[in-house]
Amino acid sequence: MVKALLVAAVSSGQGKTTVTAALARKLVRMGHRVRVFKCGPDFIDPMLLERASGAPVQSLDLWMVGKELCSRQLAQAAAEADVILIEGVMGLYDGTPSSADLSREFGVPVMAVIDAGAMAQTAGALVHGLRDYGPVDIAGVIANRIASEGHAKMVAASLRDIPLFATLPKQARSLPERHLGLVLPDEVLDIDQLLDELADQLVFDQAAWDSLPPVQIGPAPTPQKEPLLAGTTIAVARDAAFMFLYPANLDTLRAMGATLKFFSPLADEAVPVEADAVYLPGGYPELHAEQLSQAAQWTASIRTVHAAGTPIFAECGGMMALADTLADKSGAVWNMAGLLPGAVAMQPRLAGLGSQGLETPQGVLRGHTFHYSKLATGVPPAAYTIKHPSAIQGEAVYRVGSLTASYFHAYFASNPAASAALFLRSVT
Structure with a gap:
């Protein structure tokens, strides 16, 4: 049994990668063994998430990777870690199959990331829509770009029966990007300092974390691959x-x-x-x-x-x-x-x-x-x-x-x- 969350959002650009990296680094610093996965095809985000968690980051995708290999990778992670974080791709329901499909397939609840920088009570409508459209199991919400404690309270009240798991304030500087995505971690001189700052700024509800139920991820057999490249x-x-x-x-x-x-x-x-x-x-x-x-x-x-x-x-x-x-x-x-x-x-x-x-x-x-x-x-x-x-x-x-x-x-x-x-x- 392991705590597992699929970190998803309504669209790209909401801060999924930043939040996942901050959460991974915070949990590692709290003494947890953390394994992170990335939904869908991606090369750059996994490099950052590996830096944040200190462990290799593999891909999960029901079409490209396949259900069987996804299951084996999750089972291996569950045997080695206390926490599994899965960063979703695009919006929660985008793609065929989607991050929501992955959540339902393996019984991993969704942690919804919202960019609350330009909203308050509407956050509740957005998150309830994300939950009910599928539906999916929503474990909680991490609100990004929170301006103040009062802003956080308004967002939390709007969520009704869904807990506000954590908040992250507006950032004075963001992770640098270029045409294919984030700049590679090794190119950012103070990347570990930046990740630590994000972890420090993530206001984390310990009670909400403690109340998260574990996810049952069963063992999966590992088939032997034929030695087709032996001697090569x-x-x-x-x-x-x-x-x-x-x-x-x-x-x-x-x-x-x-x-x-x-x-x-x-x-x-x-x-x-x-x-x-x-x-x-x-x-x-x-x-x-x-x-x-x-x-x-x-x-x-x-x-x-x-x-x-x-x-x-x-x-x-x-x-x-x-x-x-x-x-x-x-x-x-x-x-x-x-x-x-x-x-x-x-x-x-x-x-x-x-x-x-x-x-x-x-x-x-x-x-x-x-x-x-x-x-x-x-x-x-x-x-x-x-x-x-x-x-x-x-x-x-x-x-x-x-x-x-x-x-x-x-x-x-x-x-x-x-x-x-x-x-x-x-x-x-």
């Missing part, structure tokens, strides 16, 4: 330009027998010579385009392994770094590795977003897309992903020799066999 060494790019990857992806590769070797293109490190395959995850190559363009050793090595027929899987930012050129947000154009003929340019507007699946001979490989750049190329797509739930055409998948590249971020655990095939030489 995969070189994984990991640095400030290539850091958007699900921890479950690395876990899945290891569970199938792969040995992972990490290297940094930004530091001009060559692909490790023992690599049987290369994985270039997404990230921010557009912020480091000049440095990448000058990384001669990295460029020469990836061209060499490509010419040798070594399997390369490049997703989103990884693909951008393998085009001929990359135009950053200022319009400056930089030479990239040139394995995928074409030019990438940053756009002022979002160019792709949402859950998608890729049909493969091993079944559907699920994942998502989220990018602000566009690729102009004469290379015909070898395949397209399918958007979920609309089932319309999604991202192009390109194959150039041993390279497979796309804006699609794959969630390897959704189909280990299909994922393994990306890193194995095809038999002709």
